[in-house]
Amino acid sequence: MEFVCGIDEWWKGVMEIVEFGSKNEVFMFVWQVAGLKRNSAYRSGFASLGVWFDESETRDDHASISGVLRFDEKRVLKGMERKGALYNIGSSIASKRENEINQDILDLKRSQFEAGKIQAQNDLSPPCEDYLLDIEFAESITNLDYGSSRGLLDPILESQIPLSSCDGTDTCGMPYSSGLVVQESQSQNAMFGLTNSELHDLSRDKCESQMLVEYNAVKFPTAFNPGDISNVDDVAGFFAEAASSEKLNDSMIDHSALTSNGISFMSNATQNEGQDVNCESFDMHESSVVSAPVTSEAINTDTPVTQKRLRKPTRRYIDESSDLNAKRPKKRAEVSTSAPESKNKLLKVGCQKKPRAESMEMVLFSEESSYKAIQVPFASLVNEECDDWDASNAIQVCKPHKEEPHKEATTVVNYKDDVVAPKKLDQDGVRRKHHRLWTVSEVRKLIDGVAQYGVGRWSHIKKLYFSSSVHRTPVDLKDKWRNLLKATYLQKQSKTTEKGKHNLSWRPLPKSVLHRVSELANMHPYPRNRRCKSSRSPCASSSPEHSNSTNIP
DNA sequence: TTTAGGG
DNA sequence: CCCTAAA
Incomplete structure (x- = not known):
């Protein structure tokens, strides 16, 4: 912006x-x-x-x-x-x-x-x-x-x-x-x-x-x-x-x-x-x-x-x-x-x-990505009904609205293939969710969310910070947070131990980010020890004793 | 439905 | 990411 x-x-x-x-x-x-x-x-x-x-x-x-x-x-x-x-x-x-x-x-x-x-x-x-x-x-x-x-x-x-x-x-x-x-x-x-x-x-x-x-x-x-x-x-x-x-x-x-x-x-x-x-x-x-x-x-x-x-x-x-x-x-x-x-x-x-x-998502890849000249089909926004629609001559963008799963069936999206990543099909033929790397900005948003709501209130965080990211579910946030904790942990480890340096297999995250995660980890112990769910950042004060890296898996 | 956790 | 138990 x-x-x-x-x-x-x-x-x-x-x-x-x-x-x-x-x-x-x-x-x-x-x-x-x-x-x-x-x-x-x-x-x-x-x-x-x-x-x-x-x-x-x-x-x-x-x-x-x-x-x-x-x-x-x-x-x-x-x-x-x-x-x-x-x-x-x-x-x-x-x-x-x-x-x-x-x-x-x-x-x-x-x-x-x-x-x-x-x-x-x-x-x-x-x-x-x-x-x-x-x-x-x-x-x-x-x-x-x-x-x-x-x-x-x-x-x-x-x-x-x-x-x-x-x-x-x-x-x-x-x-x-x-x-x-x-x-x-x-x-x-x-x-x-x-x-x-x-x-x-x-x-x-x-x-x-x-x-x-x-x-x-x-x-x-x-x-x-x-x-x-x-x-x-x-x-x-x-x-x-x-x-x-x-x-x-x-x-x-x-x-x-x-x-x-x-x-x-x-x-x-x-x-x-x-x-x-x-x-x-x-x-x-x-x-x-x-x-x-x-x-x-x-x-x-x-x-x-x-x-x-x-x-x-x-x-x-x-x-x-x-x-x-x-x-x-x-x-x-x-x-x-x-x-x-x-x-x-x-x-x-x-x-x-x-x-x-x-519905109205804007992505200005400002941080992690540079998408110069990437073309995006122009979106003509169209109402959800898609009625009276001459498919052969027009483009149509339906501005999404309320989620109505059944509508999906009617969706004519006919993407030929998943160019991106052949998704594994499980026994039921259900494709796995496409793996999306977390961007730094997403991580930051997550951190902000955790800072505000505390650990464990993933749905809230999702609503507040990832409302436009359909693919990030509360569970994803949770998983990511877990991984972040792990990352911070490993980072610390790598600082101290030589051995740890060889384990730098994770994607580099800005130090500031990891640092924040670390701080929040202290403030908001991972759910395991969490108590009060209802109040905001309740655990920060209530159970500071848990505040250390031991929370990290 | 949401979370926590294991895989 | 997925799955599932538990709440």
Whole structure:
């Protein structure tokens, strides 16, 4: 989270985050930031599903807030205009003329969004604070099968999309044909030969279904401040407010559907049957962009983009991200814990339900991992019902909700294999839980939990500190704690004994961590000697005599 | 259901 | 991580 906090220009943040992980996360994130930041207007920037709704602060007041609404109306056209320099931010992308204004037109054909919905979950995620605490959103995203989402959001780091037929005329291939067009032009929009404002008019007058938002060197006022989150805990209200305040019809927004913590987007392209439809091809990163090829062919053929998109996540990534699929510790066997296999045709990702607290997970691998350029399928959040869903054309992310085990049966997750680790099958053919290494941050959380609740209250710790980590069960916490104690013990031993040094087979943990464990071990003797369960950290004082390493197995 | 512990 | 007894 700190990640974003320190960023003044939100797109800059995007860049960096993208580089950090996946564009998808970024977008979602930006969206959040925007939403949270601005609780009364979309002014600063609004991005979702790769469609940006931005308004220049300089143009501000009247601007296209309507765009947002129209988006919900499933009509989107977006134009962006910004300083070229911005393209350079945070990446290896080279030259972008600093003072030139680039226009990016995002054109989403209406038809492609006909099925698009902006929906909110009724049962959503945790308060925003949770996002901050457990930034594991990516986990939820990776749950997607993004075979269908190719071109939906091209990871920013991906290489440039062929400009193909974009010759500055309206033959660019797709104004309204499919997907999105991000196009660069100087003072004019090459695609239409119109100025941006003209485009705007055009979009309004003639292409009512579309929206164009002008974008101009918007700066996100200040660093993202978590404190702002509290100001906007109701996204629905946020939307509604904007809608009404702008005197726009609320026709497109299903206010009732909007809930406090999330919005689901579903894009369902109807034109390219059975194809990966690029609802959006969004490339902010490449220096000059571009008209994103909109035809599915364009995307599918030999563009590095495609290849990348199809590539499976790395093993490690899978490890970290498979939570989403993981449900109940014991039942989750069927739903693979592996990352989505890029099965092209399998576009539907089941709607998995998860407890609220786990629904909006963000993972910013900030500590133990560096997942540069790892792509995450863009998540279009979709409601749990997954109804009216054209699996062949859309990607779908179901924002999980309440856990309903039986739903799992209907989950269409069809991950071909567990790339990650062939899981052993026991006699019953039940797969073992995938082994997940504990990250340092997880360990820290565990330690914090123990510090707060004391040893033995694993469920509480789980709820408080691992609410977003589906794969960590209270039992896991317990086991881990046990192992930590062991580790500290062994560490001490290795300090004193030479022999111990040879036993350093465990993963290195920061000394600080081990030290804390050690302290807590003293404060909270391992359950064996534990007494009072009900009070907080009861044993610290009640049975200090146990406080020594002897508790360690 | 949750914990503690053994494997 | 799994399994299970015990609470």
